[in-house]
Amino acid sequence: MGSFCCSGRISSILLLFLCVLAAEISICLSSKVYVVYMGSKNGEDPDEILTQNHEMLASVHTGSMEEAQASHIYSYRHGFRGFAAKLTDLQAFQISQMPGVVSVFPNSKRSLHTTHSWDFMGLLGEETMEISGFSTKNQVNVIVGFIDTGIWPESPSFDDANMPPVPARWKGRCQLGEKFTASTCNRKVIGARYYNSGYEAEEESTTRVSFRSPRDSSGHGSHTASIAAGRYVSNMTYKGLAAGGARGGAPMARIAVYKTCWNSGCYDVDLLAAFDDAIRDGVDIMSLSLGPDAPQGDYFSDAISVGSFHAASHGILVVASSGNEGNPGSATNLAPWMLTVAASSTDRDFTSDIILENGANFTGESLSLFEMKTSARIISASEANAGYFTPYQSSYCLESSLNRTKARGKVLVCRHAESSTESKLTKSMLVKKAGGVGMVLIDGADKGIAVPFVIPSAIVEQRIGHRILSYIKRTRKPMSRILPAKTILGLKPAPRVTAFSSKGPNSLTPEILKPDVTAPGLNILASWSPAAGNKQFNILSGTSMACPHVTGIAALIKAVYPSWSPAAIRSAIMTTDCTEESDNNWNFQLLFWIRTTNPS
Numbered sequence: 001m002g003s004f005c006c007s008g009r010i011s012s013i014l015l016l017f018l019c020v021l022a023a024e025i026s027i028c029l030s031s032k033v034y035v036v037y038m039g040s041k042n043g044e045d046p047d048e049i050l051t052q053n054h055e056m057l058a059s060v061h062t063g064s065m066e067e068a069q070a071s072h073i074y075s076y077r078h079g080f081r082g083f084a085a086k087l088t089d090l091q092a093f094q095i096s097q098m099p100g101v102v103s104v105f106p107n108s109k110r111s112l113h114t115t116h117s118w119d120f121m122g123l124l125g126e127e128t129m130e131i132s133g134f135s136t137k138n139q140v141n142v143i144v145g146f147i148d149t150g151i152w153p154e155s156p157s158f159d160d161a162n163m164p165p166v167p168a169r170w171k172g173r174c175q176l177g178e179k180f181t182a183s184t185c186n187r188k189v190i191g192a193r194y195y196n197s198g199y200e201a202e203e204e205s206t207t208r209v210s211f212r213s214p215r216d217s218s219g220h221g222s223h224t225a226s227i228a229a230g231r232y233v234s235n236m237t238y239k240g241l242a243a244g245g246a247r248g249g250a251p252m253a254r255i256a257v258y259k260t261c262w263n264s265g266c267y268d269v270d271l272l273a274a275f276d277d278a279i280r281d282g283v284d285i286m287s288l289s290l291g292p293d294a295p296q297g298d299y300f301s302d303a304i305s306v307g308s309f310h311a312a313s314h315g316i317l318v319v320a321s322s323g324n325e326g327n328p329g330s331a332t333n334l335a336p337w338m339l340t341v342a343a344s345s346t347d348r349d350f351t352s353d354i355i356l357e358n359g360a361n362f363t364g365e366s367l368s369l370f371e372m373k374t375s376a377r378i379i380s381a382s383e384a385n386a387g388y389f390t391p392y393q394s395s396y397c398l399e400s401s402l403n404r405t406k407a408r409g410k411v412l413v414c415r416h417a418e419s420s421t422e423s424k425l426t427k428s429m430l431v432k433k434a435g436g437v438g439m440v441l442i443d444g445a446d447k448g449i450a451v452p453f454v455i456p457s458a459i460v461e462q463r464i465g466h467r468i469l470s471y472i473k474r475t476r477k478p479m480s481r482i483l484p485a486k487t488i489l490g491l492k493p494a495p496r497v498t499a500f501s502s503k504g505p506n507s508l509t510p511e512i513l514k515p516d517v518t519a520p521g522l523n524i525l526a527s528w529s530p531a532a533g534n535k536q537f538n539i540l541s542g543t544s545m546a547c548p549h550v551t552g553i554a555a556l557i558k559a560v561y562p563s564w565s566p567a568a569i570r571s572a573i574m575t576t577d578c579t580e581e582s583d584n585n586w587n588f589q590l591l592f593w594i595r596t597t598n599p600s
Contacts, residue, residue: 001105002096002098002101002102002104003102005235011119016197018078030088030089031071031086031088031143032086032087032106032201033085033087033202034084034095034096034105035106035269035272035303036082036084036096037080037082037101037105037306038082038101038311039102040080040081040310041077041078041080044077044081045123046075046078048445049075049081049264049346050077054068054072055068057085057095059332060382065195071085073197074198075270076273076275079279079280079310079314080276080279080343081100084107084268084269084273086201091109091128092104096157096300103212105268106303107201107202107267107268107269108267108268109264109268110265110266110267110268110271110292112289113290113321113543113544113547135560136250136252136559137249137252137559138559139558140163140167140252140254140385141251141252141559142166142254142284143254143256143282144228144253144257144283144284145191145278145283145285145316145551146221146224146257146258147258147260147261147266147274147286147287147290148170148220148258148261148288148527149218149222149261150192150194150213150215150221150257151213151215151216151222151257152219152527152528152529153184153186153192155536156536157230157247158186158188158189158226158230158231159231161312161497163187166190169282170190170254170282171430172277174192175194175213176212176213177194177215178211178215180192180214180215188254189254190254190256191257194213194256194258194259194261195210197269198267198268198270199266199270205288209263214257214259214533217529218263218532219529219531219532219533220261220289220581222526222527222528222529223304223524223528223544223545224287224544224545225527226526226527227248227249227524227545227548227549227552228250228549228551228553229250229255229551231248231531232247232251233246233247233527237483238535238537238538238539239317239369239452240369241486242350242487242539243502248525249549249556250552250559253552256283258274258277258278262534270303272307275306275308275310276307279310284315284555285317285318285551285555287314287547288318288319288320288333289543289547290320291320291333292304293325294330294331294502296507296508298508299335302335303479304320304333305335308337309335309337314464316566317554317558318339319344319547320333320340321333321341321503321542321543321544321546321547322340322343322536322579323502323543324502324542324543325500326499326501326502327449327507329504331502331503331504331515334508334512336509339517339574340514340516341516341517342497342502342503342518342521342546343497343500343501343518343520343521343541343546344501344519344520344522345491345496345498346520346522346523347489347490347491347494348489348491349450349488349523350367350450350487351365351450351458351488352365352458352482352483354480354481354482354483355375356378356468356478356480357475357479358471358475362458362467362468363460364440364458364459365451365458365459366451366453366459367452367453367485367539367563368457368485370454370456370482372483373479374481375479375481376438376479377411377478377479378411378412378440379406380395380413380472381412381431382394382395383401384406385401385402385406386400389401392525394416395414397412397415397430398430402430402434402436407435407436408434408435409436410435411436411456412434413442413469413472413573414442414546415444416442416443416444416445416459417444418444423441423501424453424459425435428455428457430439431455432454432455437455438457438481439457439458440457440468441460442459442461442464442465443459443462445499447499447541448499450541468480499516501521502515506563507522509518516570516573516574517550518546519546519550519553521545521547523539523541524539524540524541526538550573552567553573554573557572557573
């Protein structure tokens with residue numbers, strides 16, 4: 001008999017007791033989407049599996065096959081057994097007690113974990129990513145699957161020029177949809193599917209969906225895919241910053257897209273459907289820059305844990321991001337059969353100079369290219385408090401907290417709380433709306449993330465922020481000027497783990513260390529979707545960006561050693577080490593290990 005998990009974690013015995021005594025209570029009668037997981041597939045015919053699933057559903061729908069089919073959403077019948085359906089809590093409990101059922105759990109929502117980095121990591125070349133003593137030409141036969149927000153296939157990162165025909169073993173397809181036809185795929189993007197049944201079952205019917213197809217409307221999926229396997233682009237830049245050539249880790253590897261993430265997130269039943277198809281399609285590696293909120297549920301009620309387990313059992317390595325919550329014990333995607341990635345910095349940064357009239361010059365993080373031609377009065381935002389807001393509240397530059405008369409024409413020093421989810425970009429918009437001409441933002445968490453502000457702005461750590469506030473307090477008429485952002489190379493120490501990267505220990509299995517490895521995830525330039533802003537490329541930060549860096553490395557190892565198992569590739573990456581902080585040639589360290597050890 002399987003385990004049963006419902007919202008609020010009401011015990012199944014109590015739930016059954018309540019439903020028997022009072023069948024009219026809403027928790028028993030209201031339907032919601034559940035996953036019924038039934039373990040490994042044992043050679044059954046997929047059509048027979050579908051029939052069996054309908055029969056199981058009919059048994060809790062008073063024998064009605066019509067009601068059973070109407071409640072059915074997905075059948076997982078290629079890589080593992082199970083299905084998704086609309087059930088009442090009582091029906092879900094009844095199914096959980098049936099023979100062959102491992103677990104039943106609700107359709108939870110997962111969140112997305114949101115160039116020069118490959119040079120920094122020591123991988124050289126444009127298309128083949130040259131590795132001394134090894135040939136990586138076989139990467140054209142490596143297929144990487146991305147479960148994400150889709151792809152913008154017209155991006156130069158996904159051009160198929162000079163690529164050979166699609167590997168004959170590929171069984172996937174290019175699914176038709178809004179602004180996406182069969183010819184949209186090519187020899188680079190060889191497969192594309194989308195899944196929205198779980199999303200539509202949970203969201204309001206009025207929720208607007210962009211592109212009911214594998215096409216990417218948010219940019220996240222295109223960004224991650226190009227980091228791992230994007231072709232060489234000679235002129236990649238973000239508004240003139242970080243200009244130069246850029247490519248993915250395995251630029252000749254094939255890409256297969258599984259769009260499961262929509263405007264508000266990614267739902268379990270869609271994720272499992274993507275895993276099921278990817279196993280049948282023939283991908284070699286799967287990359288997931290998404291995951292649950294901490295604390296993660298147990299392995300049997302976590303869709304990514306279940307899907308990745310069956311992927312690994314079919315020889316597919318699954319690489320996943322650890323999350324962006326930053327606190328001890330907040331890491332997710334904890335299953336030992338996955339390769340879980342934390343985020344670190346590179347030796348590149350994007351900064352703006354803050355020049356005070358007393359000659360002091362401070363540096364802050366920024367992607368703003370706006371420039372103050374002359375100096376302006378600088379004040380603490382607490383001095384511009386408006387209405388019922390206290391000076392302390394106004395110091396955080398909240399909505400409606402700034403007095404336009406006091407703020408007009410000035411540079412405001414605002415604070416950003418460590419635990420705040422409010423956008424730093426939004427704060428610059430509020431300062432601009434109040435008439436401010438610039439902003440210095442004191443970041444309580446010191447995350448080091450550059451932001452494309454709408455006015456001249458820069459983010460500084462608390463120590464620098466206090467020095468600027470001290471200057472304001474002891475100066476009769478303090479003045480400041482903020483310069484446009486610029487690209488800085490050669491920063492040290494690098495790499496360093498970012499403040500936002502979710503940390504261990506492993507909350508489910510403490511004896512297994514998680515995350516497994518770290519990779520560049522701070523201010524990463526890669527491809528983008530023009531539908532999410534009028535630009536081809538964008539700079540983002542997050543373990544979402546770190547994950548595909550490791551995916552690219554894994555694809556190269558698979559190209560060199562195609563027979564290696566997921567465990568062998570994971571072992572090769574995890575046992576790589578640098579003995580000196582200044583030694584960034586990770587590629588040399590990795591290949592030295594491969595030369596001297598054969599885990600197969």
